[in-house]
Amino acid sequence: METILFKSRYYTAYQPEKGRCFFVDIRGKKIRMSFCQLLAFRQKVLAMDLDAHFDSELNRHGIEILTLCNREHLFILDTLEVIDLKMFVQGIFAMSELHALVTV
Amino acid sequence: MKDLVRQRLSINVDVMDLLNEQIAKEAHSSSIYLAMASWCDHNALENSAEFFYNQSKEERDHMMRIFKFINDNGGMAISPEVTDITHDFNSLEGIFESALEQEIAITKSIHNIVLKCRKVNDLATENFLQWFVKEQMEEEQIMRKALDLFDLMGTEGIALKLIDERIPKIKE
Numbered sequence: 411m412e413t414i415l416f417k418s419r420y421y422t423a424y425q426p427e428k429g430r431c432f433f434v435d436i437r438g439k440k441i442r443m444s445f446c447q448l449l450a451f452r453q454k455v456l457a458m459d460l461d462a463h464f465d466s467e468l469n470r471h472g473i474e475i476l477t478l479c480n481r482e483h484l485f486i487l488d489t490l491e492v493i494d495l496k497m498f499v500q501g502i503f504a505m506s507e508l509h510a511l512v513t514v
Numbered sequence: 515m516k517d518l519v520r521q522r523l524s525i526n527v528d529v530m531d532l533l534n535e536q537i538a539k540e541a542h543s544s545s546i547y548l549a550m551a552s553w554c555d556h557n558a559l560e561n562s563a564e565f566f567y568n569q570s571k572e573e574r575d576h577m578m579r580i581f582k583f584i585n586d587n588g589g590m591a592i593s594p595e596v597t598d599i600t601h602d603f604n605s606l607e608g609i610f611e612s613a614l615e616q617e618i619a620i621t622k623s624i625h626n627i628v629l630k631c632r633k634v635n636d637l638a639t640e641n642f643l644q645w646f647v648k649e650q651m652e653e654e655q656i657m658r659k660a661l662d663l664f665d666l667m668g669t670e671g672i673a674l675k676l677i678d679e680r681i682p683k684i685k686e
Contacts (some may be wrong), residue, residue: 432518444544445522449590456531503527506519507634 416505418498420491432502447479452499454478460496463489479504524587526636532627533639537551537580538594539623543616544573547601550613553603559674561681562606576646583642606674607664614657621650659684 413431415423424433424440432443434451443451454476462468474492476485487495523530551566579593584591603609624646631640663680667673 430518430521445588446519446590452527453590453592503519506517507526 414499416501418494418501420494421498423498423502435484439483441478441483443479448502451478452503455495455499458492458496460489460492463492522588522661525584525639526631526634527589529627529630529634529636530584530589532630533580533584533589534592536623536627537577537591537675538596538643539620540573541576541594541596541597543620544570544577545596545638546616547573547613549601550603550609551598552601553609554606557606559606559678561678562609565685566609566613576649579645583639591604605669606677607661607669610657610660610664614654614661617650617653617657621654624650628683656684 411429412424413427415425415432416450417423420437422435424435425432430445432445432448434441434443434448458474459468463472463474472489474487476487477483478485519527525533547566547570551563551570554560554566555565563645581591603612624643628643628647631637631643660677660681663677663684667677
């Protein structure tokens with residue numbers, strides 16, 4: 411049994427009922443992440459330079475290569491997917507903050 | 515539903531980002547002080563060199579304090595990359611002016627994180643940062659004391675040597 415933690419256009423984050431981990435669905439590939447890996451994932455995504463996607467010299471092809479879990483997974487993302495991914499990772503943690511507010 | 519993120523992380527995630535930025539600033543500061551120490555060493559200003567070697571170490575200690583705090587509370591501290599360290603200095607007075615500017619920038623940055631903590635009710639980090647608020651006041655005072663010596667004694671000839679002799683006392 412899994413609960414959807416947050417869902418964006420291209421990605422979904424799940425939290426299983428048992429086990430202290432997360433699952434992230436990227437292009438139909440469900441990736442298991444520990445909390446540490448989730449933080450590393452967030453860090454990588456937030457560090458992506460979105461402005462460079464709109465500058466043909468900085469990012470000529472408008473793509474981003476995302477490696478996860480010590481390069482166990484590799485994704486090539488276009489600009490729309492990167493925009494969505496940035497909102498997605500912020501959404502995962504925003505849900506936790508909302509949860510904290512509700513349960514105070 | 516159990517809140518796994520909260521179970522793992524005691525501090526606010528946005529505050530964690532700011533603390534990681536602060537780690538990079540402290541590391542940058544440490545490296546700048548090292549460059550200043552190097553200039554002083556090359557210009558036979560031994561006491562000033564020693565002062566900046568110590569400052570460099572202190573900034574690194576500050577960085578490590580934040581680094582450990584993030585990790586101890588379930589976050590992920592990011593090891594910083596340090597670039598753009600200038601080694602071009604003209605005078606000891608200029609160095610101390612830059613050092614004061616550096617400390618003021620660090621103070622502002624710490625204050626910004628404290629304000630963010632208040633906004634998101636991260637009381638643990640706010641409490642942790644109180645030490646830094648006090649420390650930064652002292653750091654600024656030390657740099658001002660050094661600059662006072664230049665106002666008092668001038669910057670030419672023997673005055674520079676006399677100032678260098680008095681530098682170890684400004685921390686007392």
